[in-house]
Amino acid sequence: MHRLLPLLPLAAAASSSSSWSQVSITQADNGQQPPPIMSAITGAFANGTQFLIFGGCTSSCCFAPIDAQWTLDLTQDLTQGTWSKRIPHSGSLTAMSAVPSARFGAASTVDSTKDILYAFGGQDSSQAFLGDLYKFEARTQEWTEIKPSIFSETSTLSFQRPPAPRAAASLSVVRGGVGGGREGGRGQEKHLVLIGGFGRQGAKEDEVWGLKLSGTGRQMENGWVRLVPSSSTDVREVEEGKEEGTPSRSTSRGLPARWHHVAVPVKIPNITPSPSSSSPSFPCEEGRGQKDALVIVGGSDATGQDHNEALLVEIDWEEGTYTWRVLAAETEEKEQDERSRPPVRHGHLALHPPYPLHSSFFHIFGGLNTTSDTLPSSFLSDTFRFDLPPVEAWTEEDLPLSPSVPGPRAYAGVGHGERHTLVVGGFAGFTGDTDDRLLNDVWVFRHGEAVEEGVKEGGLNGGSEEVAREDRRQHLR
Numbered sequence: 001m002h003r004l005l006p007l008l009p010l011a012a013a014a015s016s017s018s019s020w021s022q023v024s025i026t027q028a029d030n031g032q033q034p035p036p037i038m039s040a041i042t043g044a045f046a047n048g049t050q051f052l053i054f055g056g057c058t059s060s061c062c063f064a065p066i067d068a069q070w071t072l073d074l075t076q077d078l079t080q081g082t083w084s085k086r087i088p089h090s091g092s093l094t095a096m097s098a099v100p101s102a103r104f105g106a107a108s109t110v111d112s113t114k115d116i117l118y119a120f121g122g123q124d125s126s127q128a129f130l131g132d133l134y135k136f137e138a139r140t141q142e143w144t145e146i147k148p149s150i151f152s153e154t155s156t157l158s159f160q161r162p163p164a165p166r167a168a169a170s171l172s173v174v175r176g177g178v179g180g181g182r183e184g185g186r187g188q189e190k191h192l193v194l195i196g197g198f199g200r201q202g203a204k205e206d207e208v209w210g211l212k213l214s215g216t217g218r219q220m221e222n223g224w225v226r227l228v229p230s231s232s233t234d235v236r237e238v239e240e241g242k243e244e245g246t247p248s249r250s251t252s253r254g255l256p257a258r259w260h261h262v263a264v265p266v267k268i269p270n271i272t273p274s275p276s277s278s279s280p281s282f283p284c285e286e287g288r289g290q291k292d293a294l295v296i297v298g299g300s301d302a303t304g305q306d307h308n309e310a311l312l313v314e315i316d317w318e319e320g321t322y323t324w325r326v327l328a329a330e331t332e333e334k335e336q337d338e339r340s341r342p343p344v345r346h347g348h349l350a351l352h353p354p355y356p357l358h359s360s361f362f363h364i365f366g367g368l369n370t371t372s373d374t375l376p377s378s379f380l381s382d383t384f385r386f387d388l389p390p391v392e393a394w395t396e397e398d399l400p401l402s403p404s405v406p407g408p409r410a411y412a413g414v415g416h417g418e419r420h421t422l423v424v425g426g427f428a429g430f431t432g433d434t435d436d437r438l439l440n441d442v443w444v445f446r447h448g449e450a451v452e453e454g455v456k457e458g459g460l461n462g463g464s465e466e467v468a469r470e471d472r473r474q475h476l477r
Contacts, residue, residue, distance in 0.1 A: 018363065018385070018397055020405040023074065023081045023422075023442040033083040034070040036438030038411040038427040039104040043117040044354070045138035048417020049074045051081075051424060051442075052117065052136065054088065056413075057104045060374065060430050060438065064125055067102035078420060078444045090143050099143040100134050105167030107197070110415070111190060111213070112354035115139060118146075118192055123167045129199050131165035133211075148211055149223040159223025163209050169197025170263035173213070173355040174292050176317035189214065193294060193315070194224075198259040203302040206254025208313065208322050229253040230321035255313065255324050260346035260411075261299025267358040268293050268312070268389050295327065297364055297386070298345045304371040306344035310386055310394075328392040341394045342384040345369050347410030349423060351383075351445045354416035361387045363397070365423065365445065368410040376429030376437060379408035383445070406443045421445045 025033065040056025051072040057065050069088045074081040088099040100106075106122030115138040121130045133146045150159055172193045194209040206229060212222035230253075270291040296311040310327040328341065348367025353359055365383045368374070383397040383405070399405050412426030422444060428437035 017446075018383070018399070018448040019446050020383075020399060021079070021444050021446075022403070022406075023444060024079060025442060026080055026082050032070070032085045034068070034085075034425070034440055036440045037413075037425045038438055039065075040413055040425070041100070041103075041106050041108045041117070041119045041122075042413030042415055042424065043108055043110040043136075044415025044417060044422050045110065045112075045115040045117075047112070048354070048415060048420055048422060049076065049078070050138065051413075051415045051422050052138075053413055053424065054119075054136070055100065055103050055106070055122070056425075058438065060427055060436050062104050062123070063127075065102045065104040065123070067100070072424070072442065074422075081442060086141065088143055089141070098145055100132070100145075101130075103130055106130070107169040107171035107194065109171045109173050109192070110354060111173045112416070113356060118171060118173070120163075120171050120192075120194055121166050121169060121197065129165035129167055131162055133162070160226050162224050163194055163207070163226075164199050164201075164204075166197035166199035166204060168259040169204070169207075170195045170261060170296070172263045172265050172294055174265050174294065174315070175356070176210075176292060176315060191317070193263070195255070195263055195294070195296065195313070196258040196261060196299070203257035203259050203300070205257035205302060207257075208255060208315075210315070210317070210320075225320055227315060227320055227322045229255070230316065230319070230323050255296070255311065255322070257302040258296060258299035258307070261307075262297050262348060262350035262364065263313075264295045264297070264350045264352050264362045265355055265358065266293050266295050266362070266388055267291065268314075295362070295386070295388070296324075297350065298342075298348055298367065300346045300371055306346050306369060306371060308342050308344045312389070327389065328386070328394060340396070342382065342396070343369050343380065345380055346371065347427075348380070349412055349414045349421075351414075351421040351423075351447065352416060353418050353447065357418055359447070360391075361385055363445070363447070366406070366409050366412065366426070374427075374430045376408065376431065379410055379427075379429050381406060381408040406441070407439075409439060412439070419447055421447070 034053055035058045037056045037058055041054040042052060044051050053070045055065055055067055069086045070083055071086055072081045072083050090098050101124060103122035103124055106119045108117055108119040110117045117136040120133050123129055134143055135146055136143050148162060174191055174193055176191055190213045192211040192213060196207055197204045208227040210225050210227055267290045294313045296313060298308055300306050311324050312327050313322055313324045315322045345367030349365045350362055351365055352362035363383055363385050367380050368378055369380055370378050383399055385395045385397055387393050406423060409426030409428045413424040415422040424442050425439045428439060430436050
């Protein structure tokens with residue numbers, strides 16, 4: 001069994017050797033390359049050497065999202081790639097198993113142990129919000145619509161109806177049990193976690209949903225469960241512009257509304273007891289003092305204001321509850337603190353290893369720093385590193401200027417490998433007339449030496465790396 005490594009100190013940021021490089025696309029003029037595109041369903045497979053694009057918008061107005069699909073196959077050194085256009089197809093001829101309709105703004109994530117992508121919601125050509133759930137299996141290249149249960153077949157537990165239709169949410173794969181009581185408390189089962197988003201009634205406040213990834217075919221063994229806030233930091237500590245002591249809906253203990261944010265699965269020191277038990281929640285398989293959690297970064301709130309906070313969300317799967325708190329809260333030395341933390345933004349990307357691998361830090365890149373305009377000057381191209389607890393600190397990466405780094409953009413596609421993240425396309429601004437700056441370039445961000453050392457010594461995922469590698473060998477062609 002692998003030994004867990006201690007979290008890296010802040011000094012590791014200076015020696016992480018993170019870097020950007022652009023991928024050279026071969027056969028770019030054979031009609032197989034995707035057009036400039038934004039807000040698509042994306043993900044990476046085969047340890048980040050294959051990249052999928054489905055749907056998205058070829059215009060910033062997004063009145064006509066597409067339902068086309070492309071695959072990018074990269075060389076092992078990630079320097080070259082070849083696009084191929086694929087015809088999306090389903091694993092079944094039944095009406096209940098089909099490919100997604102044309103859409104943009106869906107939330108997606110990949111379970112890299114099985115090379116399966118999951119996608120939820122989005123908006124269609126009429127701007128209507130969607131609430132369906134699909135999976136794409138890289139091994140078979142097939143889409144399947146997933147229909148979660150409403151009632152459990154193995155207990156008296158009744159699940160909630162699916163989350164309301166929405167776009168711009170986050171979707172993550174994490175480990176744990178879900179459903180209240182002792183129905184799912186084994187701690188090693190995989191679940192989807194859906195957070196936030198924007199729907200017909202506006203931004204989604206206190207919206208954290210869990211879905212157990214068990215069962216076969218389109219019918220799941222368990223259904224969606226809306227997790228209930230247990231205790232948390234007062235929302236007024238992170239929402240700006242409110243008078244002290246002023247009561248409002250946002251002072252509930254629920255997670256504040258966020259959309260076009262990012263969610264990063266992480267492991268943190270297990271020092272917080274479960275509200276329902278004297279023993280720590282989220283024990284590792286070996287009881288090594290680590291627990292799974294999610295970090296939410298940035299995004300827009302219910303009023304359209306952008307944020308830059310990092311919010312740690314910890315889930316007690318056995319109780320069906322969650323807590324959250326602000327990480328790297330402002331210090332007394334406010335001027336220095338503001339210089340080190342990233343500007344407010346939405347539509348940015350998170351750069352990190354794929355589930356189930358974890359590191360002691362992650363990065364964010366790009367985004368848009370206002371919801372009031374789409375001028376090119378409002379788009380960002382900075383890269384910031386965040387070190388997880390106990391460090392809890394932001395550092396802006398000192399990287400070479402263009403053309404060694406991607407230009408400003410938001411709503412780009414993203415996919416993760418163990419030591420790198422792929423970034424594809426996105427939107428870089430609109431000034432009117434035909435100046436619609438959509439992109440289809442491909443970039444690689446290498447996480448750095450600190451991540452590579454952790455992977456090599458087995459410290460990223462609590463000893464499950466060998467299992468993950470074996471799963472990949474079995475499921476990849």
